[in-house]
Amino acid sequence: MGLKALLSKPFAAYAVWQINKWKRKAVEVQTGVFESLIKDAANTAFGRDHHFSDIQSYEDFKRSVPLRDYEELRPYVDRMVKGEEDVLWPGKPAYFAKTSGTTSGVKYIPISKESMPEHIKAARNALLTYIHETGKAEFVDGKMIFLQGSPILDKKAGVSTGRLSGIVAHHVPGYLQKNRLPSYKTNCIEDWELKVDAIVEETFHEDMRLISGIPPWVQMYFDRLSVKAGGKKIKDIFKNFGLFVYGGVNFEPYRARMEEVIGRKVDSIETYPASEGFIAYQDSQKEKGLLLLVNAGMFYEFVPSDEYFNENPTRISLKDVELDKNYALILNTNAGLWGYSLGDTVKFISKDPYKIIVTGRIKHYISAFGEHVIGEEVEYALLSAAKETGVEITEFTVAPQVSPPGGGLPYHEWFVEFAKEPANAEEFSMKVDSVLQKKNIYYQDLIEGKILRPLVIRPLQKDAFRNYMKMEGKLGGQNKVPRLSNDRQIADKISKWLN
Template sequence: MKIKSFLARPYASIVHSRVRKSMLTAVADQERILQYLLKTAAGTVFGKEHNFEQVKNYVDFKSAVPIRDYEAFIPYIDQIKSGGLNILWKGKPIYFAKTSGTTSGAKYIPISKESIHFHINGARNALLCYMAETGNTSFADGKMIFLSGSPEMERVGGIPTGRLSGIVNHFVPRYLRSNQMPTFETNCIEDWETKLDKIVNETMTENMTLISGIPPWMQMYFDWLSERNEGKKIKELFPQLQVIVHGGVNFEPYKARLLDSLGGHVDMIETFPASEGFFAFQDVPGKEGLLLNTDAGMFFEFIPANEIGNENPTRLSLGEVKVGENYALIVTSNAGLWAYNIGDTVRFISTDPYRLVVTGRVKHFISAFGEHVIGEEVEHAIMQAANQFSVHITEFTIAPMIQVAEGKPYHEWFVEFEQAPADLESFAMAVNDNLRQKNIYYDDLINGNILQTLKIRPMKKNAFIDYMRSIGKLGGQNKVPRLGNDRKLADALQEWVM
């Protein structure tokens, strides 16, 4: 056993014990954190505007601070960019995490000196819990890669600004620098395909033991490695590969193809990171659900997903959530976000401890006919059918087809198969039946002859890669939306339909 894996054992045991203890105090920790956040920010511009000195408890907080999305925070962000101090949080942010926006264009999410450590420690704790649970520490001696954004920073209002994954790259512990791949120079390349080409060249002869990234771009890395090496599986190239760390999107739609590419067993660790915070991680390998990070400088609220558009939605603290309900996740943090709607929906599978699954995006749904179909439901529907028909799905997205030349409206699925099923019509019917079982409103619309059975449009090979390239969002943390309630993405994809 080498020194890094040897030293990791006691450290993993200590952190694992702390995580287990925090499970028992989750609700109390949340109450304590809210009080700390209010007290610390009472003298800020935001705190004064919302009378934090008069806010004594969660009930007061709900009355004083409304739910906001990023657009509502822009005036405060602009003050920070203009050099303002003590705007959302004490002092100034040490970074802006730049991320893709919707109606507002690029978003600039503040990261404070207090919050940055929780971003780092979340990923660290995921790995250390894995070590403690499995006893496997040997991967710490091999080469590791995180398929991330560039660590190069620009300055916005004098504040270093970049992708979160690039910012985090600067905080990799010194003792792991010799293990990290690719080189810093390669990691700074902006063009994804140029960067990926360099990454493949640098890593394919190394002793890779851990690979981390968003599943679709991890798959692209695997495909390029295999093409360069006469079709070999990844485990043939990296026989000591032991751990895959993934997050950013639901793993299930990519799982079958990734496992096939691997060609052998590799342990999986799922995480739930975002620019706004490191929210949850899989603390027990192979166990469903991610442990909510309840003692990490963030206070969480939950809104029933079907109320997110309401003027005064129900707001619940952690102690009020129920297993099986779908909630929009709301975050208040030690970086200066207050009752911030991050845009993700979650469902608790346990409240002792608090473990959840990510079910989709608040703005990614189809409800053109009142069905409110969400990401979790469509992913379940197509993966069940894929297993039944023994096919692999590369990528897919869905949109409503409202204006039809004849017949009833329908849901249009754009699906890139690794190899299309022999009977596409039967496959589509299986997907349709699976979705009807998951969503009673969709089932009612089919039964009532309001909608006809969904239609699947097979896509050309690399269709979604080509589309993402065409809009300048290939690689990094960029993701293809699963669902759209309009035809914008669907219309843009038409040139890649088979």
């Protein structure tokens, strides 16, 4: 074991000691965060507009600050992008994280000098908690790769602007810089496929031990490594590879295929970073769920997902959440986001400490007939049937077919790219449908009431989703395919790759 690995163990023990101090008193910590945020932003334009100086409690805050998504908060953001100071948070942002919105076009998410360190600390602590629990620190002595966006940053009114992953690249701790790949030059390649090829060449003969990225793009990297090695497994190319760090999507649909190309199981750490803030990470290999980061400069609110589109939905803080209930996640941050609907839904699986799982996107659902099927349900149904039958899934998306071309009852249409196809496609479809009915009683009622017919699975050609993302200009980086939609925008485009 090298010096870095040896030193990381006492560092990890100290980090976990600090974490344990706040995670058992999360509600108290959140109260302190709330009071600090209101005080610090009282003299901003937003603070004056919403009477922050008069806010004495969370109930006052809810009366003063409505829920908003990015589009509704955009007038304030636009003022910041034009160079105005003290708008949502004191001073100017340290960065704008540039993201692609489905309805808002390009979004500019402010990152402050106070919020940026929280992104770095959370990523670091995810690794340190792993080291402390498992005792496995050898990966620190080898090479690490973070598949991410370009670190080249533009300027907006003097503020550095780029993808979050590219911004974070400028803040990698010095003690990891020599271990980190790819090189800056390779990282700056904009074309994703050319970039992956360059990363393959750059890492092929290196001692890669930690690999991080969104699962579908890491899979693409692994596939190309395997081709270059004449079909070898990743374990035979990188003999010391032992830790996969991911976020952005549920890993389970990719796990079987990923482990197949790797050639063995490896430990993994799930993270929940967003441009708006680093929200949670997996702090144990033995327990499910992601530890909610309650002391990271963010005050969380929660809206029951089935009330989200109501005129006056219930709005609660951490102390009132219930286990096993879907909530839309609302952020108030030390970068100046207020009553901000992130668009994600989460479910608490523990309150001591507070741990969550990400269940989907509030706008990614199917309810063409009142069934309100959500991402968690479709993923569970497909993966359960796949596990039972030995099927392997590469990617999928689901949409309603309200007016079937040949007539008959409408149905949910599943577009699935298989790594290993079912022996009996009709039987597999019936299994998926049966599980979905058990997960969603409204869907079951519609099937039994002959309002809907059972779902239909459409097998897609190899690389269908990769080709679709390339066509959309969203290949690689932090981009991912929505698993389900309440319209057919994705379905009609992906249909060109039907098998």
